[in-house]
Amino acid sequence: MYIFAAIPAEIIEEALQGIVEQEVAGALSGRVKVMGVSWKARLCIPDNRCILPPGTAVTVFGRCGNTLLVLPTVP
Incomplete structure (x- = not known):
C-alpha cells in the first residue's frame, strides 16, 4: 500500500522571470522557459479565468517538486 503526501511548495526568495512556451491555464500546467x-x-493561485498564452511574461514565485509556480x- 502506498500513501502519497502532498509535496509542499517552496517559495523562491528572489523571483525569476520567464516566458510561457505552452499555455498555462487555471489548474492546468503548461511550460515556461526560465534562464x-x-x-x-x-x-501560483489556480484561477479558472486566468489563461497565460505562449509568449506571456511570467514571474516565478516558487516551486512544487519540479513544477514552477508562476x-x-x-x-
Whole structure:
C-alpha cells in the first residue's frame, strides 16, 4: 500500500522571470522557459479565468517538486 503526501511548495526568495512556451491555464500546467531552460509550470493561485498564452511574461514565485509556480508579470 502506498500513501502519497502532498509535496509542499517552496517559495523562491528572489523571483525569476520567464516566458510561457505552452499555455498555462487555471489548474492546468503548461511550460515556461526560465534562464534558458524549459520547466513545467502552473499558476501560483489556480484561477479558472486566468489563461497565460505562449509568449506571456511570467514571474516565478516558487516551486512544487519540479513544477514552477508562476503569475503573469505586471508591466
